[in-house]
Amino acid sequence: MTTKDFKLPDVGEGVAEGELVSWLVAPGDTVEEDQPVAEVETDKALVEVPSPYNGTVKELHVEEGQMVPVGDVIITYEVEGEADEAAAADVEPEPEEPAEAEAETETEAAAEPSESSAKGGRVFAAPSARRLARELGVDIASVSGSGPSGRVTESDVRQAAEETSASAEGEEKRGPRDVDVGGKSSVTKRGESGNGQQPSGVEAAGRDRTLAAPATRRAAKEQGVDLDDVPATEMRDGEAFVSADAVMEYAEAQRAAQEADARAVSEAGAAETETAAESAPAATAEGDLSGERIPYRGVRRTIGEAMQNSKFTAPHVTHHDSTDVSALVELRAELKEVAAERDVRLSYMPFVMKAIAAALKQYPYMNATLDEENEEIVLRDEYHIGVATATDAGLMVPVVEDVDKKGLLQIAEEMNDKIERARARSIGHDELRGSTFTITNFGVVGGEYATPIINYPEVGIMGLGELTERPVVEDGEVVARHTLPLSLSIDHRILDGAVAAEFANQVMEYLQHPKLLLLE
Structure with a gap:
């Protein structure tokens, strides 16, 4: 028995992130390959994310309603009989020139969506096309996609069904899709939240990566704090980890420093800064408007x-x-x-x-x-x-x-x-x-x-x-x-x-x- 991480795949042409609307599985559930495990809303549509493995759900890394960048880990599975493959995937060579290796990896990742199954790459298909393929007994790995970036559509599946005489017990379903190992869904990259501005007297950590629990991420978002600027609570696996208490302390220090800056600006009496000070109450008042707030995103x-x-x-x-x-x-x-x-x-x-x-x-x-x-x-x-x-x-x-x-x-x-x-x-x-x-x-x-x-x-x-x-x-x-x-x-x-x-x-x-x- 080995564990495998599944990262959010590219669920649409050019989509960089999506909102995880609902989970269709829970920890401990047994799932099959291509079984829908989550519903994700992008800026184009609501799509079902299929499982790339046969196995058991060990951990869900993302909460419902959370925005998830493509490539973040969303599920960890327990999979049988793939220890060698997992071990090989877990071993990452130490490049002599990290910059060149990273660039090469990014180039390969960008090229992957355009690879069709005929080339032996990953198969990109809508869940509806996958369901249709199963119903018609078509091996979706053998279907050439006519959609964007070689994506397999329902019409492609129907055409393949008409052209082949193979039965539903024909060729075995393809191997795992979008095999992604490693990474943590709780990693926040520099620039994902906060406005990047710091009041005088508050020193920002300025990291590029930060580990934090989902609740901590929500607290940072509510407080308008960039997690990468919050002083680390501890180190985990060589990465800075930030707790919710640290976020609140940092937010309070920011507010205090901002108030001090505002008093200093007021005393200086500069016309330019007076204009900025006058706009601040308006922004605060707008943020205090009563009523339900609904995120303006997705479709x-x-x-x-x-x-x-x-x-x-x-x-x-x-x-x-x-x-x-x-x-x-x-x-x-x-x-x-x-x-x-x-x-x-x-x-x-x-x-x-x-x-x-x-x-x-x-x-x-x-x-x-x-x-x-x-x-x-x-x-x-x-x-x-x-x-x-x-x-x-x-x-x-x-x-x-x-x-x-x-x-x-x-x-x-x-x-x-x-x-x-x-x-x-x-x-x-x-x-x-x-x-x-x-x-x-x-x-x-x-x-x-x-x-x-x-x-x-x-x-x-x-x-x-x-x-x-x-x-x-x-x-x-x-x-x-x-x-x-x-x-x-x-x-x-x-x-x-x-x-x-x-x-x-x-x-x-x-x-x-x-x-x-x-x-x-």
Whole structure:
């Protein structure tokens, strides 16, 4: 029996850290390879982290709610029959030139994610792809990934299943993935917390690494203290260890020194420092605001940054209109039963997606993007429609590719599946990227008109209001008709208002006469 440490792997393209939302195992539990052991939220999505070993959970190094950098140890396992391998992994050669050895190690680590299983490297795949591989009897180590950095997607697994005649009892599952030995999750690196400023009279230790318990780390964060500046309580394995009491003493000394500095500044009366002193009470007052505080991070922060980037990069103009969709309501009612017989739930959205894809072909500048670096407008020849979806973490945009080449039922089936997985936070990153135009349906909550923000770098987004009966004038009489309000936002750098209006008119033409979509 030997112990093995498992470090948080790269759970997404370019992700440097994640919040450990919940543990799916506890110390003493027996786990199998690829069994999900934790849920981690990155700035992109909530993902399950699979175990690389068959063994027993010995220790969990991270508490729920804690932010964990990629590469920090999160679990220690007890594994049978791998003593030789563990011993070999635990032995680290003493390099003659540490700087060069460290650089070489970093280069190798950076190269590892791009290695595919065909090369004998580690297999990178979403948990959903791994589950599918097990269900279909596919050896995931033999699958070539088409996703970012060679990541294996569900479509890759399905394709491999179609191409192979091997049974579920075929080739044995691959060996451990992301074998990581050594390290401590309680290590804080220089610069992870604190503002780096020290008041006069308080000497900072200024270390690069510090050992501390999770409770101590939380105390340091709450007090605004950098653990690397706190005088060490003791040394453990050659590393400085800091206790919670030491953190509190250091924080108190900092506050006392800051107060002394403030009095000195006040007495000096310098105009520059007076301005700084005046801002200090405001900051303190802000920190004392009452109410629940929720961390602004993960998917919510990513959404906010994307919205800010779009709004401050692309000058938005929104065109509003409304169209009579009585014929669409009747057609959908006819086809809904047929779709149900094929186990497909048919909403109005697939009709709108087909109408938009058809209109985009007639107005190619609506299906464009601006290559600012090369100063070129790129007219896309693909029609990938994103559908903004409300989830517990905020808006996600699953993408249905090649809408122009698919029938209504195929679009509905694919869209329903991706929306469901987006809300369950199990959708792959590659399924949330690559759209050329986006639809957002705020009408589901009773809205009529809005000013939707463009899903940058696209140049347009169509917002749908509530489809319901409204009064309409026909031949001088007021009658009730099903109408659909539309709100089209465009990037005014690429498109003019007239083009937006013409495009909206074409979309409305298809929705008013939906049988035309059957010809597309």
